[in-house]
Amino acid sequence: MSFSEEFDRLPLAQWRERSLAATEQEVRESLSRNHCSANDFAHLISPSASRLLEAMCQKARMITQQRFGRVMRLFAPLYLSNECVNNCRYCGFARDNNIVRITLSLDEIRREAAQINALGFRNLLLVAGEHPKLVPASYLAQCIRALHDTFPSVSLEIGPLDTGAYRELVEAGADGLTIYQETYNREVYAAMHPAGPKRDFDFRLQTPERAHAAGFRRIGVGALYGLADWPLEALALAAHVRYLQKVCWKSWITISLPRMRPHAGHFDPPSPIPDRELVQLTAALRICFPDAGLVLSTRERAELRDVLMHCGITMMSAGSHTEPGGYTGVGRDAAPPAKPGFPTIMNAAGSPCSTQASGQFEIADSRSPGEIARQLQRFGYEPVWKDWEAALTT
């Protein structure tokens, strides 16, 4: 049975009530267990658990070091295209945003990749908006083939595809796929995705299973925090992860914790998650899913990333650009002007968006990859730029 069939039967409201009513004693008991149930996770994200945050972080740190060692895997996103047929209300690439749009050519992608490679990265995340005509699977497969020699690990963050298209991308050399459900609340999902194929909640929810069937070695999931009540999102996400670890056992499941960031256009997150609760959620996920990878992006500011890296995080992006051509400026001259007749879109600082291709959102940690690597070393972690070689599996 697919997770989307199980999903509507999950006792989310019951878990939420249990979380709200959890006592400090129940949190301590959940914290002392080696295997967490859904109820234990509800306890660990409760208001009562917030008072035991230091103990939670200590346990999360201990589990992370036992399972992963004192290492942090570093990766960089390479944005291929900011074209998109969807109109997500919270995204700078939404189709109604009057931004400058480009799709990089293979040559431009190679130049971007060479710059990222020179920074030290060997783990690359290719990112693109959803546009079946301008960003088809065949284009993505070409990009992967062009980069696979220099990047042993190439993963993808793209619009959901069918299993056949995913197989083509795995055969081209992609080993990971990240797909955020954005929100597990059906009503909020419908309101946030007013147009485009992304309106199909269930097709998106089933994506990790199609990715597993296609042979992706690593599958990343997550919710975009800020769209709906965060504890409910976390409870649904945890149920999704439990399902995937059981059913999609050939793939390694990773969890991302993205929060909303300023972007072209204007959108106030209706349900933001505060910093302290983000730390608590990170620790709770680590304690309940000891073997999952936990991914942290440059959406978070440096000081908070320096805290979170001790609470269960195993992978971090660094030095990120969220606009196509951002590392080298390639494609900047070729970028067509924004569409005439559309209202001018302001960036988060209140200025008109520039004539270069626009980013998906503003990053908050602007430290260079080298600075982040040195910070990790100061804290006693080894930054890992390469941790995967496809040849080892053949």
Ligand code: SF4
């Ligand atoms: S979130 Fe993804 S699908 Fe939605 S507008 Fe942005 S790029 Fe397109």
